[in-house]
Amino acid sequence: MIPLNWFLALSAVLFVLGVVAFFVKRDLITMFLAVEVMLNAANLAFLTFAKKQGLLAGQVIVFFVITVAAAEAAIGLAIILLVFRRRKTIRAEGADEMKG
């Protein structure tokens, strides 16, 4: 039997790694991938607590998180493509100014 603590610890480690990746990487796509890592860590925590409480709601929430992640990926990638088309680069520094 696996202690549930281990899953929570893994989730925390994954979340921290996602945050680090977000700040270390410099291109928009990899920063976006880091956000996905953080979402995954949150999903792991949701499932662990669902298991711990014996409630199915936690698993259903994970289902919704995955759906929202899909929607977010579609919109985010469209925005990244748009930035690339305008700036000819996907570096985060290339998109540091906003115009109305």
Add this chain to the structure above:
Amino acid sequence: MAIALFVVLASIVIGSVLGMIFSRTPAYSALWLVLAFAASGGLFGLLDAPFIAAVQILIYAGAIMVLFIFVIMMIPRQEVFPADGRKVRLALSVLLAVVLAAEMGVALLAALQGDSAAGLSGLGSTRAVGRTLFQDFLYPFEITSLLIMAALVGAIVLSKKRAKE
């Protein structure tokens, strides 16, 4: 047996996220992340959630990451990203990571009073998840379809080439 499985899967997940951080090109990062998501699908299975595990592998590691890889392939690789030029930024990131890890440790210590062990009990069978999804969570489920629709339309409108450009 289950513990060995957990250790193997957890080290695959952490290792491939580290691989994502240290690889230079977005394409390799995305492929590392596919591995990480597939392995965490296995972890979801260990947590008594076989349906969510299947969804994770099919939708996350399959569909979403393929979307990422498509976009990466559409963008020419005109530059190799150096790990990081500025040391200050790296140091700040590491500092943030340490603080965040400490904070999570404190939160975990508080949350983990009275630990229980993971073991299969048939909690998250497809039948049970489906029942919950379509009975207790029917309205959120329907609203989700609206969200997907909006995202679809938004993505098409955003990536449409304008005639004047």
